[in-house]
Amino acid sequence: MELRQLKYFVGVAEAGSFTKAAAQLHVAQSALSLHVRQMEEGFGTQLLVRERTGVKLTSAGAKLLHHAQIILDQVSIAEQELTSKVKSPAGEVTIGVPSGAARVVVTELLTRAKEKLPRVSLKIVEGMSGPIEEWMAAGRFNLAILYKTGDSLSGSTVLAKEEFCLVVPPNEPPFDDVIPLSELFSYPLAVPMRSNNVRRSVADVVAQHGCALNVRFEVDSLSTIISMVTEGKAYSILTPSAIQHEVSLGQLRIVRIVDPVITRSVVLAVNPKDEKSFEVAAVRALIPEVVNYLAKVGKWPTIVAEADQNAS
Template sequence: MELRQLRYFVAIVDHGSLSRAARVLHIVQPALTQQIQQLEEELGASLLHRSAQGMQATDAGKIFYEHALAILKQIADAKSAVAQSTDKPTGTVALGIPQSASGALAFPLLTAVRAAYPDIVFQLTEELTGNLTEQLASGRLNLAILFDDGQLGKFHTKTLVEEQMMYITRANSQFACKRKSITLDKVLQSPLILPSIQHGVRPRIEQVVRAQGKQIENVIDITSIAILKSAILADMGATILPISPFFAEIQRGEMCATPISDVTLSRTVSLCASKNIPLTNAAMAVERLVLDVSRDLCESGRWLGAKSLAEMKPVKSCSPSN
C-alpha cells in the first residue's frame, strides 16, 4: 500500500468523481483507476461504487476513508513538525468542539488564533462528543474539547472550566419556575428536552439524578442544539444545560434560567490530546491559546455560569480582541 493510493482514494471520495479527482491530482484517469484497483485487491474489499450521485464509498470504503484521512493528517503533521520553528509555528491544527460549548468558545478562539498565529491553518470542527472522541483517538483531530465523564484516561487532558447547569425554559412558559431556584423533584415533573446520550452532558445529568434515587421518565431526546432550542421556544418542555448555548436567547428575554437548589449539577470541560500522537509546535501553540482564552472568557464574564480551572497564566498578547 502506497501513500499516493490513499491520497487518490480520498480525492475520489471528496470529489465524487474519477474524472474530477484525476484533474485535481494531475494524473490521467486510467492510471487513477489502476491504482484504486490495486488498493482494493490488496485490501480484499471493494471501496467504491458508482451511483446516480457519482462515485461513492462502499461501507468498507467509508471505514477505510476515515483511516486514510487520519494517516495522511499524521504524515502532514510530521512534516510540519520537522519544518516549523517554535518562534513562528505553521501548519494545520484541527480542533474539535462540542455543540453545547461552541457558542461560548468557538468564535473567541478562532479570533485569537488568527490574531496570534496567522500562519497556522486552523480547522475548527463542531461535532457530537462521541464523534470527537473517535476522531481524536484516530488522529484526525490534534485537539478536542471534551467533557470529563471519568472516561478521558486514554487522553492527555488539561482542565479548562467548570460550568453550572441550570433549569432552562421559554420565558413565560407553562413549565417556568416562579421562584429564584427550583428543586430536582420539581425539575423532573416537567417534560425534559435533553441532548442525546452521545453528548457528554447527558451521562452527567443521568448520573446525578440516579445518585438521588430518582430517574428521568418524561424526556425528549434531541441531538441538535439548534433543534433543542426550537423545541424549548415552542414550549414543548424544559432542559437542564449550562447557560452558554442559550446566552443570546436569555439576553433577549426569550428564555430564562433557574438554579437547581438541592443538587450540584455541573460539568467539567477539558482540553484533550492523544497520548500516542505527539503535538506539533503549531498544535501546542493553539493548546496554550485555548487555556488562555477560556480563562479570559470566565474572568470577563463572557462565559456565563463558568468558573475557570485552567492552570496556565494568561498571556495578554493571546487574548481575543473585544
C-alpha cells in the same frame, strides 16, 4: 568525524592558513591543528599540505571540502527551519468542539489565532459531545474540547467547570431561582441522546439520588432543542454557556438545579501522536487563554476558570 571538526577544517581550508582560521573561528591554533590531524588519521590520508605561507588542499582535502560545505549548509538550513518553526509555528490544526462550547469559544479563538498564530490554519469541527468524543478517540482531531465528569479527567487539561440548569420558556409562570433535583420530573424534557455527555452526566446524578427525569424528546441537535424550548414545546437541561445568547435576548430562562448541584468539567485533550507538534502546542496553549478571558468578561457564564491546571 564531528560537525565541529568539519567546521574547523572548512575554516582552515577557506582561510588558507591555520593562523587566519584561528582568528576567524576564535579557536586556538593548536586546537585547529589537532582536529585536522585527527581527521587525517581517521581518513588515513593527508588533507592539507602545510607550507611556510599557509596551507594547500590535497586532492583528498578538496573532495572533503566539497562534501563538508554541503553538509554544513544543510545543517544550517535545518537549524533555521526548526528555530523558525518554534518561534512562528506553521501548519494545520484540527479541533473538535461540542456545539455548546462552540457557541462561546470559537469566534474568540479564531480571532486570537489569526493575530498570534498567523501561519497556523485552524479547522473547527462542531458536533454533539458524544460524536466529538468518539472522533477524538479515533484520532480524527489534533485537539478536542470535551466534557468530563470528576472521575474521568486523566490526561486532560481542565479548562473550566460548569453547572447544569433547567432551561424554561420565557413566558412560563414565575420560577424560583433554583429548583431541587427531585422536582425535575414535573417538566417534560427535550434532551440529547443517551450517548451525549449532558445526558449521561445528569442521568448518573439523578439515578444516584433515586430521582427520575421525564424525557419526552431525544434530539441530538442543540439548535433544535433550543428552538423547542423557545417555542414552549418542552424544557431542557443544559449549561448556561450553550444558551447565553438566547438568555440575553430574553428568549429563554435558566433555573439552577440544586440538592445537589450537577457539574461537569470542560477539558482540553490532545491526540497523543501530536504531543510534540509545534503548531498543536501553540494552539493548545492559546485555548486556556481564550477560556480565561471569556470567563473574566462574563461571556462564558457560571464558569469557574481553572486554566493551566492539569487534571490528575
